[in-house]
Amino acid sequence: MTTDKVKRIGRTKLIKDTLWFSLSGAGVEFHFEGKKCTFVLRSDSIYNEEMHQARFAVYVNDTMVADDVMNCEEKEVCAIDSDVKTKSIIRLIKLSESSDSTMGIKDIVCDEEAVISPTEKKKLAIEFIGDSITCGYGVDGTLEDTYSTHNENVTKAYAYLTAQALDADYSMVSYSGHGIISGYTDNGEKVAHQLVPPYYNKLGNSYGTFDGGMAPKEVEWDFSEFTPDIVVINLGTNDTSYARDNEERCQEYVREYCKFLGVVREKNPQAHILCVLGLMGQELCDYVEQTVSRFKEETGEERIYSLKLSVQPDENGVVVDYHPTYASHLQASGEVVSFIKKQIL
Numbered sequence: 001m002t003t004d005k006v007k008r009i010g011r012t013k014l015i016k017d018t019l020w021f022s023l024s025g026a027g028v029e030f031h032f033e034g035k036k037c038t039f040v041l042r043s044d045s046i047y048n049e050e051m052h053q054a055r056f057a058v059y060v061n062d063t064m065v066a067d068d069v070m071n072c073e074e075k076e077v078c079a080i081d082s083d084v085k086t087k088s089i090i091r092l093i094k095l096s097e098s099s100d101s102t103m104g105i106k107d108i109v110c111d112e113e114a115v116i117s118p119t120e121k122k123k124l125a126i127e128f129i130g131d132s133i134t135c136g137y138g139v140d141g142t143l144e145d146t147y148s149t150h151n152e153n154v155t156k157a158y159a160y161l162t163a164q165a166l167d168a169d170y171s172m173v174s175y176s177g178h179g180i181i182s183g184y185t186d187n188g189e190k191v192a193h194q195l196v197p198p199y200y201n202k203l204g205n206s207y208g209t210f211d212g213g214m215a216p217k218e219v220e221w222d223f224s225e226f227t228p229d230i231v232v233i234n235l236g237t238n239d240t241s242y243a244r245d246n247e248e249r250c251q252e253y254v255r256e257y258c259k260f261l262g263v264v265r266e267k268n269p270q271a272h273i274l275c276v277l278g279l280m281g282q283e284l285c286d287y288v289e290q291t292v293s294r295f296k297e298e299t300g301e302e303r304i305y306s307l308k309l310s311v312q313p314d315e316n317g318v319v320v321d322y323h324p325t326y327a328s329h330l331q332a333s334g335e336v337v338s339f340i341k342k343q344i345l
Helices: 158-165 237-243 247-267 285-299 326-343
Strands: 007-009 013-015 018-021 027-043 055-060 063-069 074-094 103-110 115-118 124-130 168-174 230-234 272-277 304-308
Touching: 007 168, 018 027, 027 055, 063 074, 074 103, 124 158, 158 168, 158 230, 158 326, 230 247, 237 247, 247 272, 247 285, 272 285, 272 326, 285 304, 304 326
Parallel strands: 124 168, 124 230, 230 272, 272 304
Antiparallel strands: 007 027, 013 018, 018 103, 027 074, 027 103, 027 115, 055 063, 055 074
């Protein structure tokens, strides 16, 4: 597969003959003119573990034509099979998150007369950094279900919906259960190995590995490949389970968040940065505001903002592990879109 013929979505890496990716929403998009188009997909090292199998979708002109998981080493998925020539936009994206599994596109097989070319870059580009909320954790499940990649769907999460509403290219960097100073904890003990900042400079982080056993975290991300106009950060929901009402821990969150903002600014010198929190609880929202104020004071920065999101309303219900429903994600997206239109664009 020649990657000059497709637009890469999110963080991807061509390794040998396969375009590998692990993060939510990553994939490819391209113009297609022809009769037949089939993806040849490769799985990672844990394709036989059902709970962790990479879930993906294929769209033709924004209509989903395939929703599947990588449950074998190699799989062919047909996007178009027509008797007459057709013009379409074809997109394949990973619906499930990086932590569980990875996948790759080995080839795109078309009829001999077919022509494919990259879709055009959009005028706006947004990077989203977050946790399970950004990943669309459990949004295709119910409260009675347990988490699986099969019920995770980034396209029903607030970040993807925000990009769609603003007609923006996007890149996601999100990991369920991860935070700034601690991952989710149910006993008050810090979970120091589930942090987002250590993996921000990486292609991803996953239990699964690419071809030859290479892990996504072993691949440095080239920030020149995607230059966002806006970076939206939604981190703190998991930190809340550790910080609670402990002021010392809350101030640790502020300090480490400021450090992370420094990294984000270094890698994205021209971007506006929007720090949001609140969809699954507002306990740390005041500390997000503290973080933004402190960062402004220390750096003289002006292109950074905070936004307190509304808590998911009871009438919208909840899904797996009390995560937001599609309706709640739509509400959060509306708030983010409104803020961006009024304060940034």
